[in-house]
Amino acid sequence: MADELIFYTNPxxxxxxxRWMLEEVGAPYEPRILDYGTTMKDDxxxxxxxxxxxxxxxxxxxxxxECAAICAYLADAFPQANLAPEPADRADYYRxxxxxxxxxxxxxxxxxxxxxxxxxxxxxxxxxxxAASLDALESAVAGKAFVAGxxxxxxxxxxxxxxxxxxxxxxxxxxxxxxxxxxxxRERAGYKRAKEIDNGLIAEMQAAGTAPx
Numbered sequence: 136m137a138d139e140l141i142f143y144t145n146p147x148x149x150x151x152x153x154r155w156m157l158e159e160v161g162a163p164y165e166p167r168i169l170d171y172g173t174t175m176k177d178d179x180x181x182x183x184x185x186x187x188x189x190x191x192x193x194x195x196x197x198x199x200x201e202c203a204a205i206c207a208y209l210a211d212a213f214p215q216a217n218l219a220p221e222p223a224d225r226a227d228y229y230r231x232x233x234x235x236x237x238x239x240x241x242x243x244x245x246x247x248x249x250x251x252x253x254x255x256x257x258x259x260x261x262x263x264x265x266a267a268s269l270d271a272l273e274s275a276v277a278g279k280a281f282v283a284g285x286x287x288x289x290x291x292x293x294x295x296x297x298x299x300x301x302x303x304x305x306x307x308x309x310x311x312x313x314x315x316x317x318x319x320x321r322e323r324a325g326y327k328r329a330k331e332i333d334n335g336l337i338a339e340m341q342a343a344g345t346a347p348x
Contacts, residue, residue: 140164141193143183145171146336147347150190152202152296154333159292159325160209160216164192168336171347203236203293210289218289228283231275232290235297238262239272243306269307272298277312280319287323295320 142157142164144150157164169175169189176187184191184200191200192209199208207229210219220228242262245252252260262268275282276294283290298317301307320326340346 138195139193140195142166143169143180143191143193144189145169145175146333146340148189149202151300151329151333152293153190153192153205155296155326155329156206156209156218156289156292158328158332159218159287159289159323160213162213162216170345201236202296203232206289206293207232218287218292220284220288224284227275228288228290231272231282232293234275235272235294238268239297242268243301247306269310273310273312276316279316282316291320 140157140162142150142153144154144166145168146154169180174180175189181187183193183198186200188200190202190205191198192205193199194208194212199205207219210216219225238261241260242265245260245262246265252264257263272294276298281287281291282294295317298307298313299321302309302313302317307313337346
């Protein structure tokens with residue numbers, strides 16, 4: 136099919152972000168579940184993503200990787216879903232989508248690895264410090280229902296996923312602004328459908344003993 140949409144993922148991965156986006160888009164897609172130790176590193180998948188990581192999509196023969204890029208691409212590829220602002224109104228949309236994908240995620244990962252930039256390192260690192268990144272992220276969502284404009288967009292899928300995940304696993308500290316922003320996102324039908332699918336797949340993997348330790 137010319138409009139075929141293939142979704143490569145593992146339910147225990149950032150693929151959950153793209154699953155949510157796909158459920159918001161509402162277009163049919165073919166999920167392909169990959170295993171970390173085998174199919175994710177096979178030549179067949181490395182031809183899709185040489186990094187051997189998920190998620191990735193192939194749409195109309197074109198490959199897109201990286202969660203934020205996939206969210207932005209899907210919003211444009213399926214305009215009927217109304218998940219992107221008008222081009223003239225995309226400043227906050229692009230700003231916070233890619234700020235969260237860049238500095239925020241880098242800061243969280245660095246902290247997880249036990250690295251605390253100091254002095255010149257803070258000036259060299261794009262995120263500066265985790266605290267500075269989180270303060271900036273808080274400023275983006277404080278007192279707002281949506282991170283970009285007056286309606287839900289792909290930026291809310293990505294930013295909301297990162298905050299949701301961070302609050303759940305303790306990589307982002309609980310702050311009133313974060314809790315208030317993410318609470319209504321968790322009630323969206325697309326979010327709930329995506330979680331039901333991925334949680335079901337995780338349960339199947341755990342029952343079969345194939346879930347990563």
